Amino acid sequence: MRTRKIWLGVLTLGLLALSLAGCSGQTKGQSITVVGSSALQPLVEAAGEEYSSAHTGVFINVQGGGSGTGLSQIQEGAVAIGNSDLFASEKTGINASKLVDHKVAVVGITPIVNKGVNVHNLTMAQLRGIFTGTITNWRQVGGKNQKIVLVNRAQGSGTRATFEKWVMAGQPALAAQEQDSTGMVRQIVASTPGAISYVAFSYVDKSVRSMSVDDVSPTVNNVHTGKWQIWAYEHMYTQKKQNKLTKNFLKYMFSNKVQQKLVPQMGYIPITDMLIERDVDGHITKLK
Incomplete structure (x- = not known):
């Protein structure tokens, strides 16, 4: 009789646990x-x-x-x-x-450059010119005599599509090395003199430097108001x-x-x- 009562107690506790789990509305396992x-x-x-x-x-x-x-x-x-x-x-x-x-x-999407690049602002036309290949040296946009190295996101990337939609104005980007990973893009730009690419705001860290466009900084507040267009x-x-x-x-x-x-x-x-x-x-x- 005692054993039966113990089993009934265990069964009751089990049913109670199941009932509580069901009441929580959560999907377990x-x-x-x-x-x-x-x-x-x-x-x-x-x-x-x-x-x-x-x-x-x-x-x-x-x-x-x-x-x-x-x-x-x-x-x-x-x-x-x-x-x-x-x-x-x-x-x-x-x-x-x-x-x-x-x-x-x-x-927000921002252009990023290697920290050795001494250009801090580009016009939208200049940024477009860099990615179409009509501008190939940082000296052409006020920087030092240094070759521009393009790093692009791979076809199918939403970040690339956003950048092309709001920067390229329908013009095709110059063929360049492509990366599937935003993290890899940042790593390559950080380690390659003269490199430029673009990443989401959340990926910008101390290893690279973001770039202003038309004297507008890539900030959250500027996205709020639409002053920063690449988002x-x-x-x-x-x-x-x-x-x-x-x-x-x-x-x-x-x-x-x-x-x-x-x-x-x-x-x-x-x-x-x-x-x-x-x-x-x-x-x-x-x-x-």
Whole structure:
């Protein structure tokens, strides 16, 4: 009789634990994979780690690969979320009408140069000339006699697409070395005399130097107002039907903890701080 009571007690505790787990509304022992933009990757990784720490048994697997990869993978249903610096409608082969756009932040893109380059400001025309190859020496833009070394992001990169859209004005970039990883771009620029490339604000560190354009500094406040033009929304795309964990994680991405703390802390710009809105065609609407 005593043994029976013990087993009944264990069974009752087990049922109570299951009931509490169900009431918490959390998905236990599951994971989702998020793939795409390397510019957005650090933020989603950090948010994923925080979310996983707060929800035992949940794992948010975050990978890079570029915006093109993120969009193609989510369209195929191979992942739960596809990260992108682009609107889905900007990417050839992507049916944007079948995807749901979650704009979680804004990212500023800035030109970066090797710290030995003694030019601190370029006009937009000069920056375009460097990347089209019509300007090949820093002396042509007020610097010392030093060859310009271009480092580009790979085709399919959302960072590259943003840079080309707002800087290149439809002109093709000169063929140059290409890198899939933003971190590798920064490393090459830091170690190569005369090098120039572009990265998200969040990737700028002491190893490289950012560059002003048309006497406007690449700052968060200048993105807020639209004075700095080289920026993009950070999108987390899903299919129209999402599982519970995907919905919960996206809800967390829009929470105050992420938007007001983690987003600015990591060099991104909260959606709620923007004073303007820009559509896929570049039309600006003032919000405040």
